[in-house]
Amino acid sequence: MKSSLFVTRPLPEPVLEAARAAYKVTVRESNAPMTPADCAEALRGHDAILPTLRDQFTAEAFAGEGLRCRLLANFGVGYNHIDVEAARAAGVAVTNTPGAVTDATADIALTLILMTARRAGEGERMLRAGRWEGWHPTQLLGRHVTGSRLGVIGMGRIGKAIAKRCHFGFDMEVVFYNRSEVRDPGMPAHQLGSIEEVMGVSDVVVVAVPATPQTHHLIDAGAFAAMKPTGLFINIARGDIVDEAALIAALQSGRIAGAGLDVYEFEPDVPEALRAMENVTLLPHLGTAALNVRTEMGLMAVENLLAHARGEELPNRVG
Ligand SMILES: NC(=O)c1ccc[n+]([C@@H]2O[C@H](COP(=O)([O-])OP(=O)(O)OC[C@H]3O[C@@H](n4cnc5c(N)ncnc54)[C@H](O)[C@@H]3O)[C@@H](O)[C@H]2O)c1
Ligand SMILES: O=C(O)[C@H](O)CO
Numbered sequence: 001m002k003s004s005l006f007v008t009r010p011l012p013e014p015v016l017e018a019a020r021a022a023y024k025v026t027v028r029e030s031n032a033p034m035t036p037a038d039c040a041e042a043l044r045g046h047d048a049i050l051p052t053l054r055d056q057f058t059a060e061a062f063a064g065e066g067l068r069c070r071l072l073a074n075f076g077v078g079y080n081h082i083d084v085e086a087a088r089a090a091g092v093a094v095t096n097t098p099g100a101v102t103d104a105t106a107d108i109a110l111t112l113i114l115m116t117a118r119r120a121g122e123g124e125r126m127l128r129a130g131r132w133e134g135w136h137p138t139q140l141l142g143r144h145v146t147g148s149r150l151g152v153i154g155m156g157r158i159g160k161a162i163a164k165r166c167h168f169g170f171d172m173e174v175v176f177y178n179r180s181e182v183r184d185p186g187m188p189a190h191q192l193g194s195i196e197e198v199m200g201v202s203d204v205v206v207v208a209v210p211a212t213p214q215t216h217h218l219i220d221a222g223a224f225a226a227m228k229p230t231g232l233f234i235n236i237a238r239g240d241i242v243d244e245a246a247l248i249a250a251l252q253s254g255r256i257a258g259a260g261l262d263v264y265e266f267e268p269d270v271p272e273a274l275r276a277m278e279n280v281t282l283l284p285h286l287g288t289a290a291l292n293v294r295t296e297m298g299l300m301a302v303e304n305l306l307a308h309a310r311g312e313e314l315p316n317r318v319g
Contacts, residue, residue: 003047003309008034008055011075012291015298022309023048036061043069043092048308050301052076054267059086067092071308073301076288077101077157078238080211084319094319095304098157100296105287106161109206109236112260113166115281116232117204118142122278143203143230143257145170151202152176153195153219154209154237160186162206162236175201195219196226204232211238219243224250232258236287239265248273251280262287 005023007016009031019025026046028034033054034042039061042049047068051057052075062083072082072094079096087094115121119142126132126140150166152159155178166172167187174189176182177198182191192198195218199205205227209215219235219242227233233256235242244265250256251274258279264270267285274280288294304314 004045005048005050005305006042006046007050008042009052009075011050011298012295014295015302018299018302019050019305022306040064043067043090047071048073048305050075050298050305051082053078053081055081057082057087059083062086062090062092071095071305071314073304073308075297075301078210079318080238082319088319093308093314093317095301095314095316096318097297097300098316100293100300101288102157102161104290104293105158105236106165108262108283108287109158109162109208109234110165110169112234112236112262112281112283113145113204113206113232116234116258116260116279117145119279121281125278143232145172145204147171148203149173149175149201151198151205152189153198153205153207154178155182155185155189155191156208156210158236159206159208162208163187163189166204172204195223199223199231200226200228202231203228204234206234207237207241209237209241211241215241217241217243219247221246221249224255227256229255230257232256232260234260236262239263239267244271244274251277 002024005019005025007027010027016025036056036058039057044066048071049069050073067090069092072092074096077096077098082094084094119140123140150172152163155176163174164186167174175192175198176189177192177195207219224246251259260281262283262285270282304316307314
């Protein structure tokens with residue numbers, strides 16, 4: 001008899017089809033995040049689960065008797081919604097989908113950089129509102145990205161893919177901060193000793209670290225104070241890495257020139273203060289939102305599920 005797999009959101013059909021090779025698949029027909037109580041029930045009702053971000057696999061969900069699930073094959077590289085320690089203690093393995101998300105997320109970072117620097121959102125809003133009166137030499141003057149300096153906080157897969165695009169595509173000099181030494185950043189780039197140093201010398205700063213207890217509010221008021229007043233701040237990683245109130249204060253006071261955000265501290269709540277500022281580009285967590293990318297992410301999660309069903313080593317184990 002096939003093992004039981006619970007998929008917490010509707011996913012592209014090829015992903016479900018691939019999972020059916022080894023599992024009896026139940027798909028939850030809702031896009032609302034799973035509460036800890038929903039997660040606790042799923043952990044007791046199924047042999048494996050394919051969850052995604054915002055599903056709250058907290059310590060509370062793993063606590064107590066009767067756990068049947070042995071694998072959480074997460075859909076996505078970021079797994080900060082799963083208490084990996086609690087999962088491990090309960091005998092539940094956790095996997096993720098590194099690599100499948102890298103290029104698409106780097107592309108969204110470039111979208112944010114260019115839109116923010118060149119005031120594209122502001123221009124589009126003006127045009128759609130019927131306020132455009134035609135080209136003139138001093139209209140909507142933005143910042144020229146080509147040849148400026150990029151600072152990356154977190155030079156992993158996505159950080160490197162962003163830096164590569166900026167260096168080879170836009171002739172940008174690259175500096176970065178990473179907690180460990182990065183020997184091969186993939187292009188000429190200087191690793192600096194602190195976040196403040198990187199933020200202080202960069203024209204554009206991009207955050208690409210994972211959300212962990214160590215990175216909560218890693219970017220705070222002190223980090224924003226180090227930035228150039230002409231600097232642009234971009235976050236494609238996770239919202240709670242940034243002290244959002246400090247970001248708002250830095251933007252409102254003119255301490256920094258603009259921001260481009262794909263993620264928010266209390267997602268999907270986006271503060272009115274951010275929505276009111278023309279110099280801020282706001283995207284709804286679009287990093288991997290392309291059908292082939294979401295399919296690839298799903299198939300990578302399924303590879304882990306199939307390996308688990310065959311009793312093999314899990315290719316993308318994180319816990
Ligand atoms: N917006 C989106 O849709 C989207 C899509 C994909 C990934 N993400 C986020 O991007 C994150 C990064 O993904 P990745 O594949 O590049 O991960 P990765 O593990 O390849 O890279 C993370 C880098 O950050 C560094 N790092 C970790 N903790 C640090 C710290 N405390 N200080 C400094 N550096 C630190 C690591 O050494 C590593 O080089 C994911 O964890 C996820 O949360 C967002
Ligand atoms: O962590 C990830 O992979 C993304 O945020 C999902 O798109």
